[in-house]
Amino acid sequence: MNQTIDTILNHRSIRKFKPEPLKQEHLALILDAARSSSTSSYLMAYTMIGVTDPEKKSALASISNQSYIKDNGHFVLFCGDYHRHMLKADEKEKETLAYNVQSTEYFMIATVDATIAAQNMTLAAESLGIGACYIGSIKRDLDLVNDLFQLPEHVVPLFGLALGYPDEQQEIKPKLPKEAVYFENTYKDDEAHMAALDQFDQTIETYYRTRSTNQREDSWTKQMIKTLHNRRNDRLTPFVKEKKFNNR
Amino acid sequence: MNQTIDTILNHRSIRKFKPEPLKQEHLALILDAARSSSTSSYLMAYTMIGVTDPEKKSALASISNQSYIKDNGHFVLFCGDYHRHMLKADEKEKETLAYNVQSTEYFMIATVDATIAAQNMTLAAESLGIGACYIGSIKRDLDLVNDLFQLPEHVVPLFGLALGYPDEQQEIKPKLPKEAVYFENTYKDDEAHMAALDQFDQTIETYYRTRSTNQREDSWTKQMIKTLHNRRNDRLTPFVKEKKFNNR
Incomplete structure (x- = not known):
């Protein structure tokens, strides 16, 4: 170190x-x-x-x-x-x-x-x-x-x-474990990946329930489903194009 | 430090x-x-x-x-x-x-x-x-x-x-000077910016002429004009879209 x-x-x-x-x-x-x-x-x-x-x-x-x-x-x-x-x-x-x-x-x-x-x-x-x-x-x-x-x-x-x-x-906010973000030689959508996500969900439930401020009931996968359900920025795509990026 | x-x-x-x-x-x-x-x-x-x-x-x-x-x-x-x-x-x-x-x-x-x-x-x-x-x-x-x-x-x-x-x-490869990549409070397309680019071009001409390997005659702005003239990857845009990114 x-x-x-x-x-x-x-x-x-x-x-x-x-x-x-x-x-x-x-x-x-x-x-x-x-x-x-x-x-x-x-x-x-x-x-x-x-x-x-x-x-x-x-x-x-x-x-x-x-x-x-x-x-x-x-x-x-x-x-x-x-x-x-x-x-x-x-x-x-x-x-x-x-x-x-x-x-x-x-x-x-x-x-x-x-x-x-x-x-x-x-x-x-x-x-x-x-x-x-x-x-x-x-x-x-x-x-x-x-x-x-x-x-x-x-x-x-x-x-x-x-x-x-x-x-x-x-x-420090917990981060996804190695088994969920690092694969060797091929993308592995296997039980180990799912087990790693399950375990991380448990970690995050405990983290949100016990952290010093803003306690709540949530897991990582639940939070992600909500985040990706709700977030929108309809102006971003046309704006980027007007600035002459990402047009082709 | x-x-x-x-x-x-x-x-x-x-x-x-x-x-x-x-x-x-x-x-x-x-x-x-x-x-x-x-x-x-x-x-x-x-x-x-x-x-x-x-x-x-x-x-x-x-x-x-x-x-x-x-x-x-x-x-x-x-x-x-x-x-x-x-x-x-x-x-x-x-x-x-x-x-x-x-x-x-x-x-x-x-x-x-x-x-x-x-x-x-x-x-x-x-x-x-x-x-x-x-x-x-x-x-x-x-x-x-x-x-x-x-x-x-x-x-x-x-x-x-x-x-x-x-x-x-x-x-270590020289990098653009602060005056060319950092502005305060507003983007400044002024003489100081141009002077910084001129000076960097001189730095790079010397660097390419005197470095230990692959010596050549070039400046940063000349190199950039060539790079952005030639590089193409026509497959990237459709590929990214097929992978379900950047579609809207």
Whole structure:
């Protein structure tokens, strides 16, 4: 074991932060960590927007209906980005590039690149004692996010990251066991997989029944059926296409 | 600075590995690291397939045309996965869920979840002295990958990770400067952004001209224009849709 693995295994989302901004040296380190990420074909197809303007933070908090998007040490919006790849192309090249990057493949690549950067930032932050929480719910009003940050074509917001010095203690949330997420040589939809899910359901029932706050009766599979039943974001698909991603 | 940040900043892709499998205790640790990942709405919408079968590794190496996919200490295929979320749903629920997870939003979520897990695995591995390289090129023959690993509906291969004890030294590849990938409060398509790209182009010209192997004349923006001009994977979009992702 070592500090890196300790940091990874001790991850828990933090949603309550002390009312102080990240120290400048901490911000510099976590930005360097994000920039050091692996990238597909050297594309680095992502952009980060640090949000310090209180009005913009309030607007994001309203979209997400989560106060910790406003009350934190720093907030970073992660976007997929092919805009800068075209800045120095001539008009004819631009036309070809603008067409090519609209494939599902390039949408995947931008999402992967942005996520690797975000996870590097998260772990670097956590290693410095900073808490972090991924924020998917900024996608509830993509048009407003787009306007707030004046995102050009070929730039699409993916998720945010709320950061800050923790002002709460959180338990580590149990994760699916190895038998449910890791197979050798072939996808195995067998009894061992089902038994692993059964056992995890029991773990989660106990976890929800006994955790220190927000106790409830639920299992993982029940929760998933509800989540996937209810969640909808009808604006996301057309929005992504309007931003010139995922069109072909 | 600390070991976590050192590990992140010292990343370089490793493509030549010693001919020995990962130690079992190392494999166990990096799998735990992957499983500890943040996830959207507790979905954990990913699956990892460890590939040890020499025939399957050879097949993947042929698809990617890269020998290090065969010659390494371990290979892990990362997939987006909503299959297990439906295993315990009744028929009516299954129908609704199967429809819902085909949105672009859920495709994004699965891609993000799988990538966070992969990056946790990568950093845990690197912290143990294991080298790693993301492999996007397994997508060159998605149908074969699908058959090799018997992936059910709602499971889509995203990328692989080649792992092993390094048998080469690699330089750290320069990354875009902060001024080109990080903006405050608004996307800034201004002179500072362009100047950052110009400066990075000069850095990269020097890097390609002076690095220890594969020297060439190129800049980042030139390379990107070529890359985005040429790359195509016409099978990816329909394949993803056939696997019941990204259909609406």
